[in-house]
Amino acid sequence: MRILLVENDRRISAAMDSRLRRRGYQVEQASSAAAALAAAPCDLVLLNLHLPDGAGLGVCRALRERSAELGIIAVTERGEERDGIAGLRTGADDYVVKPFAMDELQARIEALLRRTTRQGPPPGDIIDVGGLRIDLSGRTVHVDARPVSLTRKEFDILASLARRPGLALPRERIMLDVWQTTWSGRHTLAVHVAALRAKLGRPELIQTVRGLGYRLPVE
Structure with missing residues (x-):
């Protein structure tokens, strides 16, 4: 697996590069927004949001626009x-806060790479529930026959709920389905669900179950 490490602090980038390589990853470094955007294709990006020549959020948005699977x-x-x-909100799958333990970062990398390389469901796997039509094979979503464009994580959250309509799913169950781990930032799932509700245009389709998680109601 090839990782693009976008970090302008040379001491930190050198340490992370060494540790990632010891774990078997191929690593390319970029110390600026321009270098990050000019880098060759990779499997995963570790992106410092505080870059000297441009906003890291802008880099994140540009990378996501290039590839939904990155x-x-x-x-x-x-x-x-x-x-x-x-x-x-601008396209990252997850985030970590400095200083972080390498074991924590490793767990998140592994979970994300497992998710991005996992094979999809068999063709023709379609779910119709509550005005939603979800094609798990084609990874398309329609709400009341209106097409809706979702990010990879938004689609996977919706698919997790749609596979068990009417059931309240714990946050941990959804995290395992989507990120293959329950170890993630506490706001990660909530932010993605808020974006998903906004795109669907019908917030009531994803109900919050207080103290537990979320549910896709059956109409």
């Missing part, structure tokens, strides 16, 4: 968690 983990500073949430 794994992106945003990296932000302690006390700047709002930047990580903004990263999720």
